[in-house]
Amino acid sequence: MRRTPCDWLLERDRDALPRLDAIRQTVLAPERATLVEAVVEAFRQDRAAWAAMACVWLVLAAAHFAVSPDNGSAPKWSVQLPDLAALTLSPDEAIPPLDRHS
Amino acid sequence: MSETLQELVQAARNNDESAWDRLFRDYQLRLFAYANGLTGDRQASFDIVQESFVRAVSHIRSLRDDARFGSWLFGIAHQRCMLHFRRTKREGALQEDQRDAQALEAEGPDPRDALLSAERAQSLYALVDRLPVPQRSALLLHVLGGFPLEEIARIAAVPVGTVKSRLHSAKRALRDMIERGDP
Numbered sequence: 001m002r003r004t005p006c007d008w009l010l011e012r013d014r015d016a017l018p019r020l021d022a023i024r025q026t027v028l029a030p031e032r033a034t035l036v037e038a039v040v041e042a043f044r045q046d047r048a049a050w051a052a053m054a055c056v057w058l059v060l061a062a063a064h065f066a067v068s069p070d071n072g073s074a075p076k077w078s079v080q081l082p083d084l085a086a087l088t089l090s091p092d093e094a095i096p097p098l099d100r101h102s
Numbered sequence: 103m104s105e106t107l108q109e110l111v112q113a114a115r116n117n118d119e120s121a122w123d124r125l126f127r128d129y130q131l132r133l134f135a136y137a138n139g140l141t142g143d144r145q146a147s148f149d150i151v152q153e154s155f156v157r158a159v160s161h162i163r164s165l166r167d168d169a170r171f172g173s174w175l176f177g178i179a180h181q182r183c184m185l186h187f188r189r190t191k192r193e194g195a196l197q198e199d200q201r202d203a204q205a206l207e208a209e210g211p212d213p214r215d216a217l218l219s220a221e222r223a224q225s226l227y228a229l230v231d232r233l234p235v236p237q238r239s240a241l242l243l244h245v246l247g248g249f250p251l252e253e254i255a256r257i258a259a260v261p262v263g264t265v266k267s268r269l270h271s272a273k274r275a276l277r278d279m280i281e282r283g284d285p
Contacts, residue, residue, distance in 0.1 A: 005245045006132075006245055006246055006248070008226055009135055009139065009226070009227075009230070009242070009245055009246060010131055010132065010135050010246070012135070012138075012227055013131060013134055013135045013138055014131070016131070016134050016138075016144075016147075016148070017130075017131060019148060020130040020131065020134055020148075020151060021127075021130075023130075023148065023151060023152045023155065024123065024126045024127065024130060024155065026152070027126070027152060027155040027156055027159065028119050028122055028123055028126070028159075
């Protein structure tokens with residue numbers, strides 16, 4: 001059987017077939033390929049944005065733990081807050097009900 | 103054959119993974135041979151094939167005629183090859199060969215006949231690799247893809263006359279190299 005020019009040209013690259021099969025299977029495995037590629041791509045393209053967002057979350061987390069009542073000790077700046085008990089009105093200072101006729 | 107191809111492409115449009123697998127299996131070696139023949143970079147050629155497959159799956163809606171799936175897929179690979187050349191600063195190799203027009207004068211045997219006359223495969227590879235990139239591209243698309251001039255022109259985004267000129271130049275260059283006993 002006479003070989004065609006195409007056969008001649010393909011002969012050199014025939015040993016690439018196993019790797020080409022692997023590439024084909026990778027491309028056609030959407031669950032594995034797209035998830036990994038999407039995550040990698042998302043982090044690769046906007047690294048600065050991701051880093052900034054991570055810093056914001058770290059600050060928020062630190063603030064959260066600093067003021068959390070479960071923390072055991074009150075935050076240092078809490079002494080500067082006004083005493084809520086002092087703000088409550090005594091019975092003498094109670095505001096009279098509104099006279100709807102006046 | 104074309105009906106089967108159209109059925110496969112239609113199934114691929116409906117996200118039929120087995121149809122995609124069959125299509126890619128049919129074209130993968132020819133695509134790789136084209137990329138490797140054009141770039142001479144084996145690793146880059148694997149990347150080009152993979153990128154072409156990914157883009158084919160994601161852009162199948164842009165294919166208007168299912169019967170032209172082959173040339174459409176080669177067109178994607180061709181674009182990736184051109185991108186590779188730009189990335190590797192080899193744009194100079196892509197310049198149009200001004201002598202192409204002169205080759206139109208010389209009518210001769212089909213370049214595939216010249217290739218057939220080559221007795222040793224290694225010699226054939228060496229001869230093809232020595233062609234300028236535009237001529238090599240046209241010749242490889244003609245031989246590997248079996249595409250007519252119009253399809254090659256569409257893939258390479260050049261006029262049909264330019265493709266004809268490049269094929270003639272490739273044929274003449276191959277004939278000259280063979281007659282000189284190169285390589």
